Amino acid sequence: MVYLIRVQLREDYSNLIFYLSPLVAVVLTLFFGSFIFLILDLSPIESFKIFFISPISNSYGISELFVKATPLAIIALGLSYCFKNNIYNIGAEGQLTMGAIFGGGIGLLFNDSTSVFLLPLMILFGAIGGSFWATIPAILKTKFNTNEILTSLMLTYVALFILDYFVVGPWKDPEGYGLPKSMPFPDAGRLPVLFDGLRVHIGVYFAMIICFITYIVYNKTLFGFKLKVSGLSSKASQYAGFKYKNLIFYTFIISGACAGLAGLFEVSGPIGLLYRDISPNYGFTAIIVAFLGRLNPIGIILSSLLIALTYLGAEDAQLFLKIPSAVGFVFQGLVLFFLLGTDFLNKYRVSIE
Amino acid sequence: MQSIVEFKNIFKTYPGVIANDDVSFNIKEQSIHAILGENGAGKSTLVKILYGHVKPDSGEILINSDLAIINSPSTAKNLGINMVFQHFSLFESLTVAENLILGMNENISLTKLKDKSKTICDKYGFNLNLNSPISSLSVGQRQSVEIVRSLLNNPKILIMDEPTSVLTPDEISKLFKIIKNLVKDGLTVIFISHKLEEIINLSDYVTIMRNGKVVSTISTQNEDPETLGYKMLGYKVSKAKQVSDNNFSQEIFNIKNLSTQSKDPFTVNLNKIDLNLIKGQIFGIAGVAGNGQKELMEILLNENDYEFSGDIFFKDLNINNLSTFQRKSLSISYVTEDRLGHSAVPEMSLSENIFLSMNHKSEFKKGYFINFKKINSFANDVIKNFKVDTPSYNVKAGKLSGGNLQKFIIGREIMSNPELLILSQPTWGIDAGSEAFIKKTIVELSQKGVSIIIISHDLDELLEVCHEIAVLYEGSLSKPLNVENINITKLGKYMGGLFD
Numbered sequence: 001m002v003y004l005i006r007v008q009l010r011e012d013y014s015n016l017i018f019y020l021s022p023l024v025a026v027v028l029t030l031f032f033g034s035f036i037f038l039i040l041d042l043s044p045i046e047s048f049k050i051f052f053i054s055p056i057s058n059s060y061g062i063s064e065l066f067v068k069a070t071p072l073a074i075i076a077l078g079l080s081y082c083f084k085n086n087i088y089n090i091g092a093e094g095q096l097t098m099g100a101i102f103g104g105g106i107g108l109l110f111n112d113s114t115s116v117f118l119l120p121l122m123i124l125f126g127a128i129g130g131s132f133w134a135t136i137p138a139i140l141k142t143k144f145n146t147n148e149i150l151t152s153l154m155l156t157y158v159a160l161f162i163l164d165y166f167v168v169g170p171w172k173d174p175e176g177y178g179l180p181k182s183m184p185f186p187d188a189g190r191l192p193v194l195f196d197g198l199r200v201h202i203g204v205y206f207a208m209i210i211c212f213i214t215y216i217v218y219n220k221t222l223f224g225f226k227l228k229v230s231g232l233s234s235k236a237s238q239y240a241g242f243k244y245k246n247l248i249f250y251t252f253i254i255s256g257a258c259a260g261l262a263g264l265f266e267v268s269g270p271i272g273l274l275y276r277d278i279s280p281n282y283g284f285t286a287i288i289v290a291f292l293g294r295l296n297p298i299g300i301i302l303s304s305l306l307i308a309l310t311y312l313g314a315e316d317a318q319l320f321l322k323i324p325s326a327v328g329f330v331f332q333g334l335v336l337f338f339l340l341g342t343d344f345l346n347k348y349r350v351s352i353e
Numbered sequence: 354m355q356s357i358v359e360f361k362n363i364f365k366t367y368p369g370v371i372a373n374d375d376v377s378f379n380i381k382e383q384s385i386h387a388i389l390g391e392n393g394a395g396k397s398t399l400v401k402i403l404y405g406h407v408k409p410d411s412g413e414i415l416i417n418s419d420l421a422i423i424n425s426p427s428t429a430k431n432l433g434i435n436m437v438f439q440h441f442s443l444f445e446s447l448t449v450a451e452n453l454i455l456g457m458n459e460n461i462s463l464t465k466l467k468d469k470s471k472t473i474c475d476k477y478g479f480n481l482n483l484n485s486p487i488s489s490l491s492v493g494q495r496q497s498v499e500i501v502r503s504l505l506n507n508p509k510i511l512i513m514d515e516p517t518s519v520l521t522p523d524e525i526s527k528l529f530k531i532i533k534n535l536v537k538d539g540l541t542v543i544f545i546s547h548k549l550e551e552i553i554n555l556s557d558y559v560t561i562m563r564n565g566k567v568v569s570t571i572s573t574q575n576e577d578p579e580t581l582g583y584k585m586l587g588y589k590v591s592k593a594k595q596v597s598d599n600n601f602s603q604e605i606f607n608i609k610n611l612s613t614q615s616k617d618p619f620t621v622n623l624n625k626i627d628l629n630l631i632k633g634q635i636f637g638i639a640g641v642a643g644n645g646q647k648e649l650m651e652i653l654l655n656e657n658d659y660e661f662s663g664d665i666f667f668k669d670l671n672i673n674n675l676s677t678f679q680r681k682s683l684s685i686s687y688v689t690e691d692r693l694g695h696s697a698v699p700e701m702s703l704s705e706n707i708f709l710s711m712n713h714k715s716e717f718k719k720g721y722f723i724n725f726k727k728i729n730s731f732a733n734d735v736i737k738n739f740k741v742d743t744p745s746y747n748v749k750a751g752k753l754s755g756g757n758l759q760k761f762i763i764g765r766e767i768m769s770n771p772e773l774l775i776l777s778q779p780t781w782g783i784d785a786g787s788e789a790f791i792k793k794t795i796v797e798l799s800q801k802g803v804s805i806i807i808i809s810h811d812l813d814e815l816l817e818v819c820h821e822i823a824v825l826y827e828g829s830l831s832k833p834l835n836v837e838n839i840n841i842t843k844l845g846k847y848m849g850g851l852f853d
Contacts, residue, residue: 221721222712229709232701233694238656239687240709241678 008349017346022292022303025338032338033331042321050320051313051327061312063198067270068308070203071096071262071279073301075286077210078258080295081251084218084227086234089252091137091152092259093283094159095130099260100267101163102129104274107189107267108171108182118188123264130260131253133159138252142245148252156283167275181275191269203265207301210258214297227251259283280311281329288336307332356418357382357510357541358403363412365398372398373409374565380510380558385532385542387552387573389585390562391641391812391848396545399562400512403543404436405429430458433509437499437516443487449498450483456502466505473504477531492618493524500531511535513544517551518643529555547585547641549578549849563587582845586812605804606630606773611663613648613828621645623652623661624828630773630806635799636833637815638808640825640848646808647690649825650777653806654687655680667773682713686771688763690778690808692755696762699751703743704732706750707765714769731768739764740790756787763791767798774798777808792818812844826850 034044055061075092082089103126110118137151164180171182191201218224230237230247237244266278289307293300314328356379365373373395380386388396401407403414405423414421416432423429426436443452454466461469467483474481479497487495496516503511517525532542532555546552552559553573561568561584568584608628615622623645630636640646651659656677665672667683675683689696697706707728711717717724717731732746741761743753750758759779766774779795780788795818799805808825809815815822821833824847831847834840846852 220723222718222723223721225705225708225712225723228701228705229698232698235656235691235695236698236709238677239654239689239695240712241676241681242712 004352006351008351010347010349014346018343019294019299021342021346022294022299022339024342025292025335026306028338028342029331029334032334036327036330040321040323042323047317047321050316052309055309055312055316060198063195063200064312065305065308066200066204068311069301069304070201070207071266071282072286072289072307073207073304074203074210074262074265075255075259075283076289076293076300076304077207077214077297078255079286079290080214080293080297080300081227081254083290084231084295085247085251086231087141087248087251088149089134089137089152089255090149090284090287091134091154091156092255092286093279093281094152094156095133095256095259096263096266096279096283097156097159097163098133098256099126099130099263100274100278101159101166102126102132102260103264104182104185104267105166105171107185108274110189111183111186113186114188116188118186119191119268122185122189122268123261126260126264127257128260130258130263131256134252134256134259135249138249142248163274163278164276171274173273179275182273184273185268189268190272191265193269199270201265201269203262203269206261206265207304211297211301218297223250259286285332288332288339292335292339307335355382356380357416358543359415359418360399360403361413361415363399363402363414364410365395365402365407366410371565373402373412376412376562376565376567378560378567378570380541380543382541383536383539384558385536385544385556387556387559388543388545388562389547389549389552389559389581391547391585391810393564393810394562395565396562397514400436400514400543400545403429404434404512427458430506430508433507434512435503435506435508435510436512437496437503437514439514439516439518441495441499443495443498445488446486448484448486449481449490452487452498453483453502453505457505469505470501473501477504477534478527479531493520493527496520496528504535508540510541510543513542515545515547515643517546517548525551547849549581549585549846549851552581553578561585578849578851579842579846582849582851583842586841586845586848603632604629605632605634605668606806607664607666609664609666611652611661611665613652613659613661615648615660621648621828623648626663626828626830628806628823628830628833630804632804633799633802634821635795635805635807635819637819637822637836638806638825638830639812639815639822639844640810642810644825645828646777646810646825648828650689650775650808653775654689678713681710681769684770684772686710686766686769686774688759688766688774688776688779690781692758692762693751697750697758700749702749703736703741703746703753703761704728706761707732707735707746710765711769735761735764735768738768739794754784756783759783760787760790763794767794771803773804773806775806775808778810779807780809780811780814788814812848824848824852826852 037044037047056065075096079089079092103122106122106125133155136155137148140146140151141148167182168180173181173183191203193199193201194204226242226247229240230242230244234244262282263278267274271278285307289304290300292303310328310331314325317323317327318325358380360376360378363373363376376399388399390396398407402409403423405425405428414423421432423432450463450467450470453470454461454463470483479501481494481497481501487498516528520528536542553576556573558570559573560570568587608626611623611626613623621644651657652661654677655675667685672680693699698709704725708717708723717728729746735741736743736746739760741764742757753761763779780791792814795805807815807819816836819836821835823833824831827850829852831852834844
């Protein structure tokens with residue numbers, strides 16, 4: 001007897017479930033995550049408390065949540081432009097790094113400046129750096145039909161090595177005891193914090209503004225309409241007369257600018273200088289944030305907070321439960337896995353005959 | 354000679370269509386038996402029933418006078434029935450031998466299989482290198498692989514679906530020689546075709562089908578293409594009509610010497626197409642599917658900068674290099690063959706689908722923003738004027754029935770006030786009520802002075818609404834025939850590729 005697995009497209013798949021599936025994925029993650037704790041001989045309930053509740057039980061924790069969620073949200077909002085258009089830019093980490101190099105470079109160039117224009121200039125160059133790095137895969141895709149997944153990913157490593165070169169080479173702090181880091185940015189090049197003593201910074205406002213603009217673009221503008229159509233059907237987009245190649249450029253530039261902005265906020269905000277590890281994989285994690293938020297600007301804000309919590313939880317878990325902080329990435333991976341699974345089952349009917 | 358296959362009262366219905374209506378005929382052993390008919394005549398359904406791909410609603414098939422219940426292609430293979438499809442199913446990156454072994458039901462070693470295949474190739478003159486990858490083979494050679502794969506199963510009956518449609522004339526004559534030799538050695542070949550001359554040259558018998566019914570099964574010995582063509586089309590009615598006088602002779606649209614030279618084997622190259630359209634005229638392009646309709650529509654729409662030589666004029670303006678967007682702005686409207694995912698996006702609302710085709714019109718935009726208020730009221734007008742059955746313009750296009758969505762799309766294009774409307778398969782797969790409504794709308798539109806081109810496989814439809822009809826055959830367009838006093842024999846010849 002041979003069993004055949006049959007996968008059929010559902011003719012009428014549910015919109016409600018489409019928006020509920022992130023919740024289902026989170027519940028499944030918690031359920032299967034508790035097995036991980038059991039295997040490690042830890043009480044799941046206690047562990048979850050340390051993982052998800054204690055990190056945000058004080059004002060410092062909540063501030064840290066926003067510190068982590070801000071870059072995730074900004075990058076994911078940018079990525080949603082690409083993903084809506086079925087362009088898979090997975091090189092946001094590299095674009096973030098380029099933004100930090102460009103914007104941070106301005107901060108180092110004018111390191112004795114006290115001008116109020118220094119920070120805006122750094123922010124501008126951060127965005128330019130990110131979008132510059134993102135146009136490379138866009139050009140390669142439109143001119144040579146290369147796969148943007150590969151090129152954008154590979155360029156990430158190029159960007160990381162460029163940063164490496166600068167911080168051990170020309171930009172190395174002469175008074176830094178030979179450590180691979182730059183001089184600190186001048187105060188005029190630092191991102192203002194929202195509350196004294198806490199690290200949460202004005203990047204939060206940027207995330208909110210980008211969220212609002214994105215919402216308007218997606219729902220009210222011709223550009224948003226073009227993205228929606230070409231994401232749903234490339235043939236219909238041609239029928240409508242939209243130029244797909246232009247859309248590829250625009251979406252790469254937007255997502256690159258957002259990633260670059262996030263990179264600059266990291267170095268001029270919490271970090272204050274350039275060094276090797278400026279980002280704990282924000283650029284990659286933002287891919288999960290974008291999909292978990294259903295490419296919807298408001299959904300992305302919510303999912304960025306949830307995923308930010310896994311970062312904090314992992315740190316606390318390392319401290320109090322003595323388990324590696326990589327558990328945080330395990331949870332991020334589980335969420336994505338279950339999300340893709342629920343999406344698949346919502347779209348297709350699977351039967352065995 | 355006795356009958357190897359007997360079809361007895363086969364019925365098969367699909368929603369809204371009777372594909373096979375009481376089909377009964379016999380196929381003699383060791384003969385070449387052609388099945389002839391227009392698109393949608395039921396040929397493919399019938400052979401798919403024989404091959405176990407489709408289940409008939411009722412009726413019986415006898416193989417060698419024994420009742421055969423064929424539930425699946427593998428039962429068919431066990432009964433000695435094999436099929437070569439029009440679209441090949443080969444793995445490009447694997448070698449010929451590897452592809453052959455994948456088709457085998459029995460366990461056999463690769464060396465043994467190679468020996469066996471080599472014997473077949475040598476005997477019948479297939480020119481195949483068993484170790485070369487499929488990707489390096491020509492279309493004709495790929496077909497040879499498919500045929501050898503079938504022959505390895507020692508079939509009694511071989512079904513071939515339009516085997517010559519992808520071959521060059523040289524390859525066709527080779528294939529015919531092979532088929533004749535196979536039949537000499539005991540095989541029975543059933544082949545589907547709409548090419549009249551081919552059928553007369555190759556086959557011993559032909560069954561002519563029309564609208565799911567068998568018209569007759571005859572020996573091809575005393576037939577010529579003309580009589581065969583007439584039998585395929587049968588008696589057709591055309592309504593006498595003329596382009597209204599006041600519009601007469603003002604040329605709107607011309608195609609001059611349009612040709613393509615694509616190297617893709619799965620596209621049809623267009624060959625020196627000329628077409629002149631006057632104001633208020635309805636011009637039909639008939640022909641069996643796969644004769645260049647898709648390519649012609651592609652060039653008329655210009656979505657992908659399809660390469661061609663020749664010129665296209667709209668009101669004396671050369672539009673060769675104008676994009677879809679620019680052509681629409683010149684008031685040319687299009688209704689494509691595929692509704693879902695081409696001329697409409699199923700996941701989007703009817704309003705959004707209005708804007709899909711109307712985004713070149715400034716009245717629906719406010720700078721970079723979309724004026725949804727105007728679009729919604731436009732959508733409402735389309736729904737009302739074209740009797741689209743839907744509760745609101747917020748309904749997703751995919752929720753509408755085929756007929757309703759088609760009325761909506763055609764209504765949308767008509768309400769954009771085109772001077773030229775190009776429709777591909779406007780009534781394909783929709784209910785009779787919507788079909789009648791659409792035909793009536795098209796005729797009324799032409800009376801208002803709009804010129805219309807209809808590309809359709811449905812000859813009855815074209816005869817009913819068009820002023821002139823030309824036939825597309827293997828990329829060439831026949832001279833136009835006036836539908837008034839149309840000569841059906843001539844039309845049948847054109848459909849079979851016999852132009853004057």
